[in-house]
Amino acid sequence: MEITKNTKVAAILQEYGDIADVMEVFGVKRVAGYSVRKMLTKAITVEWAARIHRVPLDEFLDTLHRAVAQKAVA
DSSP, X not given: XXXXXXXXXXXXXXXXXXXXXXXXXXXXXXXXXXXXXXXXXSSOBHHHHHHHTTOOHHHHHHHHHHHHHHHHHO
C-alpha cells in the first residue's frame, strides 16, 4: 500500500494494524480504545491528521513510511 497525503488514516490502520505508538510521537494521543480510533479516522486523511496535530506533512509521511516498513519486517 502506498501512503500519500490523501490516504485515509483508517486505511493505514486496516492494512498495518494499530500503529498508535508512531502517531503518539507526533502528539496524536490514543483514544479510549482501538475501535474508537478506527471509527474516528475513517474520514481523516494523512494530510489532515498532520494539519490537526501541527506536524509538517513531509515529516509525518516519512515517519509513517518507516513505521509500516518496520511492521512489515517484524
